[in-house]
Amino acid sequence: MDTVTPQHGSATGQRRRNRRGEGERLRDDLLDAAQALLEETGDARRLSLRSVASRVGIAATSVYLHFPDIADLKVAVASRGFAALEEARDAASYDITDPAEALLARVRVYAHFALHHPGLYRLMFGPDLPSNLAYDAERSPARAALQSLAQSIERCRAAEMCDPSDDSIRSALLVWTAVHGSVILRIDRPHFPWPPLDQLVDETVRRLVGMAPQASC
Amino acid sequence: MDTVTPQHGSATGQRRRNRRGEGERLRDDLLDAAQALLEETGDARRLSLRSVASRVGIAATSVYLHFPDIADLKVAVASRGFAALEEARDAASYDITDPAEALLARVRVYAHFALHHPGLYRLMFGPDLPSNLAYDAERSPARAALQSLAQSIERCRAAEMCDPSDDSIRSALLVWTAVHGSVILRIDRPHFPWPPLDQLVDETVRRLVGMAPQASC
DNA sequence: TGTACATCAGTGAACGCGCGTTCACTGATGTAC
């Protein structure tokens, strides 16, 4: 969109001050920088107010113009992460009619998202968000994601593609925690000889929801 | 064991210097202090050289008498944790003859260990160990634990209590990652309305290894 | 058309904190003679 201004995407250093009325741009730049730092280091602890400011090329104190403190910035970054994850999952299952295939596709995308954005994923689902702001509150992206997973399982059940006696919310919980464990250990223990991700994820989902071993049913 | 010396278990403050020839005691005291800090904060990042030294009641520099750096101290603490976990698991299944019950008991104890020692558990299985020393090397307590889990599953299979077509190592991997996800999310998201732990763990294990829903088989 | 001024978008010095690590040292104690 509009002309690519030099300050966008540039590393630490010179940066042109925004024009009058465009001060809000810095907010986006800060979020971009924080996300970039997460991608590079894979470690949410490195996300310091000073590191983000330095990445953008502004004084450390300027962060306070847009965020009351570093915790709020982290929450905002995580929030963007949840939106991106949701979008990716929806895109993955958009044109799949088979409910079982759709479920598997959605879970696979979740796993790939985690491995492609380990720092962001760890921030979203790990201990690095301030606990009073973490997304385990009743209305939160993480809960919404769980609901969406449960609905996907429910559609399988309606099509008689998995265990009919299960509570789909409970099944969703089993699947979510299991897949989280699988991807977070992959991220945290990169030297372990992990089998291919998709196979393991598929197997986990199939068994936990009582789906037949082959995709057809 | 022998007289309880005042420096043991005491908080920050006065501490009597060890007698000649007993300097190695400080090493144990450091490990005890580090573990106590983990229990209290639940956060492996707080394990700093200075915090451990202060907890024991010695000068920060004295840590170097026994550990080349803080990373080595963390590895030593994690190592004790793996030993404790192994012991607890063996104790849990010691007098259980039914292989399925033994497997479930062992996995339940694993989960309880994690929730009772969240800081220690996170250190053992999380990203806080220095990556070159993390226990994902070929010969490591974590690998040994996985082997032991696989053997427990193998015994179920021999007794025809679970899916006979499975590779037990692969099943062990599925179970380990799933249970890890379940407990680490409980630790990291304490505000989430988690169902009872044992039920969820049992259900996860049964489904992943293809065990019948009831304990009898 | 010119200018005073309010506002916007930041800056820069400074604070105290905890961190890992270095270096030279100290004082008690056991042992060899």
Next chain:
DNA sequence: TGTACATCAGTGAACGCGCGTTCACTGATGTAC
């Protein structure tokens, strides 16, 4: 039995680092008159 001395088990000051946060400030720019 007495004593010199090596060793052991630590100490304490100091270093530079990055951190979050405070405070008073600056300079460009749009706007009202």
